[in-house]
Amino acid sequence: MVAEAQLDVEVHGAPLGVLPVAEDELVACVACGLCLPHCPMYRVSGLEQLSPRGRIAAMRAVELYGSPLDAAFVATMETCVQCRGCEAACPSSVRFGHLMEGAREALAARPATRRAGRRAAEWLGYTVVLPRHAVLLALTWLVYAGQHLRLVPRRFGIPRLSARSLRTPLGAPAGDASAPDAYLYPGCVMDAWQRDVHRDALRVMRATGARVAVPGRGGDCCGALHLHAGRVREARRLARRVVSSMPGDAAVVVDSAGCGAAMKEYGELLGTDEARDFSARVRDFSEWVAEQAPLALRDTGRTVVVQDPCHLRHVQHRETAVRAVLAPAYRLRDTDDDGLCCGAGGVYSLVEAELAGSIRNRKVDALRRAGDGARDAVVVSANPGCAMHLAAAGLDVRHPARLLADALAPRPDRPDQETADA
Ligand code: SF4
Ligand code: SF4
Secondary structure (H helix, E strand, O other): OOOOHHHHOOOOOOOOOOOOOOOHHHHOOOOOOOHHHHHHHHHOOOOOOHOOOHHHHHHHHHHOOOOOOHHHHHHHHOOOOOOOOOHOOOOOOOOHHHHHHHHHHHHHHOOOHOOHHHHHHHHHHHHHHHHHHHHHHHHHHHHHHHHHHOOHHHHOOOOOOOOHHHHHHOOOOOOOOOOOOOOOOOOOOOHHHHHHHHHHHHHHHOOOOOOOOOOOOOOOOOOOHHHHOOHHHHHHHHHHHHHOOOOOOOEEEEEEEEEHHHHHHHHHHOOOOOHHHHHEEEHHHHHHHHOOOOOOOOOOOOEEEEOHHHHHHHHHHHHHHHHHHHHOOOEEOOOOOOOOOOOOOOOOHHHHHHHHHHHHHHHHHHHHHHOOOOOOOEEOOOOHHEEEEOOOOOEEEHHHHHHHHEEOOEOOOOOHHHHOOO
């Protein structure tokens, strides 16, 4: 939890209208409380001020009645995982994600609301590392060396890195077609740490017969983490880069649920026709596969427990696509927790590690209950952040692309297909 005593924050009343949110969105909440059971923070804390209703009340107090942007307000905002489970459950269509992004933007504009160490770490992460892919890759080599020297604890959840994978880019920007049917968007952290998932996604996409390309220059960081942190100007700059890296009409396939959710909202973020057209082209990986002709898959007989990433379920509303594409090859099981968040939340698991751990404990219990009795059960997650957070708790977590690639039936005309494409 944010240490209130260590923050140098405003203690006097804030000027009215300090949050960049629309008043009609703020007053749309009728305080019915129907969202409360869907809030992971409320479930672990039982505290009204950490519920969606309590957070909206705090925003109203600041925005409409001039309450101070004090340490209590900072803690109330920063302990939100931004899972948007409340938004999906709200009968009054309160745009909680939008409101929270506005609150975070107001806090990000006031450096005094962050401790100095955290400000420095955020500056490094958001302005030096994430937008500069070469820097991120160089740091990843250091992590690789650290893993070999056993200096990186497994509880960090970083996947086992491979020098072969790091040395080998996904492909030239032109990909395998000058006018592709689809782009596969590699992202920043996922390209550095989970590039083999992208390779499996490419194999699956090409198995549909599609001509697949990767983005040109600028098609790395999508700005989703910046947006969550309230760094809206930087998020817009990165979004413009991503839009221009994938020209044409081809589908933009994203195998990270968090990135895909952000890119589907570029239209609203940038407010241009170009961005709206781009957002309409974005598909989650499983969503895109489900739209193609059915793949030739073998029945593996394996049991898979489905974890729905919040940004796939509550924002993109495409969680059924994962089940649709995996069902021919796997025995699928659902959890009994109504899709409650796992606590990963982008960098939330780093900055609020204790709370993220408490939220994860509930999720791990639900996933284990669902897999009970199946000796070989694995968990499937369509979001790299959730996968790493859950793997750090000892679960075997796979991406849908990995599971589909494992189940691809060899084509009779290309019996060597699986090894040749790998
Ligand atoms: S956010 Fe929606 S569900 Fe939650 S208390 Fe307000 S109106 Fe009710
Ligand atoms: S976004 Fe998630 S953590 Fe935040 S208030 Fe809503 S349900 Fe709770």
